[in-house]
Amino acid sequence: MANGTSKKTGKGADATGAENGPVLLSGGNPQIAKGYGDAPVQAYIAAMPGWKSAVGRRIDALIVAAVPEVTKAVKWNSPFYGLEGQGWFLSLHCFTKYIKVAFFRGTALDPVPPEASKSGDTRYFHIHEGEALDEEQFSGWVKQASRLPGEKM
Incomplete structure (x- = not known):
């Protein structure tokens, strides 16, 4: 996704680049x-x-x-x-x-x-x-x- 979020979790960098939590991949594995x-x-x-x-x-x-x-x-x-x-x-x-x-x-x-x-x-x-x-x-x-x-x- 364009703002750095994960499709699965919606977590990651927001539109300003601030982190709002780790990106979790399939099965909950941290990226x-x-x-x-x-x-x-x-x-x-x-x-x-x-x-x-x-x-x-x-x-x-x-x-x-x-x-x-x-x-x-x-x-x-x-x-x-x-x-x-x-x-x-x-x-x-x-x-x-x-x-x-x-x-x-x-x-x-x-x-x-x-x-x-x-x-x-x-x-x-x-x-x-x-x-x-x-x-x-x-x-x-x-x-x-x-x-x-x-x-x-």
């Missing part, structure tokens, strides 16, 4: 400009709708605690986490009813995350509203994933 570093990831997390923002903050904190030297970026409207020289090892994405965590070498994790992917090595972990996050298991996956070769940065 955040591509960028490297913590700031675009934090903007994405802040724009996650409803309960997903608090869970996103917790996921981000667990990743940083497990891998303090983590590199962050937003690409393709999703936060990516990786290590310089090793590549990306996981990403997040909002869907209508859950947050999807993609472990790019998930088939090598022990135990293997529960959700299969069409790509060979990737496995997913879905977080739904009201479900308790097993932080020990999640942190274990993050630590394991960070030690594997990742996707090209």
Whole structure:
């Protein structure tokens, strides 16, 4: 739309250019400009709708605690986490009813995350509203994933 709003949500920049809320794409995924570093990831997390923002903050904190030297970026409207020289090892994405965590070498994790992917090595972990996050298991996956070769940065 001409004034920068989203057809789906009506949010975004108004005619004067002032922001009146994040643009949410299909399934409630925030539209955040591509960028490297913590700031675009934090903007994405802040724009996650409803309960997903608090869970996103917790996921981000667990990743940083497990891998303090983590590199962050937003690409393709999703936060990516990786290590310089090793590549990306996981990403997040909002869907209508859950947050999807993609472990790019998930088939090598022990135990293997529960959700299969069409790509060979990737496995997913879905977080739904009201479900308790097993932080020990999640942190274990993050630590394991960070030690594997990742996707090209």
